[in-house]
Amino acid sequence: MMLRESGRDVEGLNLHAIVKGSGTFSGVPCGEELVAFVEAALTGTPELATARQAAADALGAQALVDAAAVIGNFQRMTRIADSTGIAVDERTAVVTEGMRAELGLNEFVSARLPL
Amino acid sequence: MPYNRPMSHFTYENCPYPVRESMVEAFRASWLYIAEPGSWWTGEERVAIAAAARDAADCLLCAKRKTALSPAAVSGAHLARPESSRLSAKVVDSVHRIATDASRLSGTWLGDTLDATFTDGHWVEAVSVVVTIVCIDAQHKSLGLPLEPLPESLAGDPDGYRPPNAQIDVGWVPMLTPDALTGPEADIYGGSPQMGNVIRAMSLVPDAVRQLDAQASVQYLPNVDVRDFGKTGELSLSRPQIELVAGRTSALNDCFY
Numbered sequence: 001m002m003l004r005e006s007g008r009d010v011e012g013l014n015l016h017a018i019v020k021g022s023g024t025f026s027g028v029p030c031g032e033e034l035v036a037f038v039e040a041a042l043t044g045t046p047e048l049a050t051a052r053q054a055a056a057d058a059l060g061a062q063a064l065v066d067a068a069a070v071i072g073n074f075q076r077m078t079r080i081a082d083s084t085g086i087a088v089d090e091r092t093a094v095v096t097e098g099m100r101a102e103l104g105l106n107e108f109v110s111a112r113l114p115l
Numbered sequence: 116m117p118y119n120r121p122m123s124h125f126t127y128e129n130c131p132y133p134v135r136e137s138m139v140e141a142f143r144a145s146w147l148y149i150a151e152p153g154s155w156w157t158g159e160e161r162v163a164i165a166a167a168a169r170d171a172a173d174c175l176l177c178a179k180r181k182t183a184l185s186p187a188a189v190s191g192a193h194l195a196r197p198e199s200s201r202l203s204a205k206v207v208d209s210v211h212r213i214a215t216d217a218s219r220l221s222g223t224w225l226g227d228t229l230d231a232t233f234t235d236g237h238w239v240e241a242v243s244v245v246v247t248i249v250c251i252d253a254q255h256k257s258l259g260l261p262l263e264p265l266p267e268s269l270a271g272d273p274d275g276y277r278p279p280n281a282q283i284d285v286g287w288v289p290m291l292t293p294d295a296l297t298g299p300e301a302d303i304y305g306g307s308p309q310m311g312n313v314i315r316a317m318s319l320v321p322d323a324v325r326q327l328d329a330q331a332s333v334q335y336l337p338n339v340d341v342r343d344f345g346k347t348g349e350l351s352l353s354r355p356q357i358e359l360v361a362g363r364t365s366a367l368n369d370c371f372y
Contacts, residue, residue, distance in 0.1 A: 003358035018362035072254035078370035082217035084316035085287035
């Protein structure tokens, strides 16, 4: 939802890149490098160093640090959400209904909607 | 490395990347947060919880559970290095689950786990400590940087504070709505009349919300700015780039939220 709302001016924005990952064009500038960096960072693969360098080359060193920061932030937020059993906020549930169905998000093991 | 010398932490000497001073200060404050006694755990216990969260990354039992159809199908002992060995087996198991397999936690499991000595307050504070270290370690690992040595704990007893207006509503633990904020926790949502459930989820321990906001302010956005899609905080990425990283990270964690 946050990408959809913040990316209204992004031509060709493709939300499927969030779920499908590398190989799916997101439309976000330097999105391929960012997605590859996230995937390598979270899976701890040997490709991490290569993905990191590619992201740094595409975006610059400061942006690389910031991308790593966002990864860290959402390693936190996902654990808070899943450890406290919260449902998605009501207004978010309403405005994301179609998108959740299209992307298959309702199939996630932690899917919880407001009662 | 004693914590009474906080400048000795997060020096980023020989770091090949530029790390903002505001981020260094926030990370040092996070180490102090871990080291101090909280509402439900002593400083020694909180540092042990942080150590256990690090253990989980190398824990064979956690790795087996992660790939099992159900985490309950795999039994055994968790990796427990000396720094985390003072915790009970129940707390170690809880910390490892939060760190490595949170998307498969359930309200039933949590209800069976909590008791008179491991309360919902202990749980929320443990979650806060775990995610505090997980988010900094994740950033370091992503950049290929060494993990920061843990702080030394500070002496003192937990204060046992429980916000009087906290109630169960949208999750497994009691939490505060913005209109229920009073007294010592009146500030925790920054005056915003609305606050996301993921922030409210920590409000049974008000300092956990403050800690979350302080860290998010340097790693993402201040809590009050999250729904302003023109904001990028201190980050040098565009907001769509930020949200692409956020969304892909959440998806890989199987996190619906």
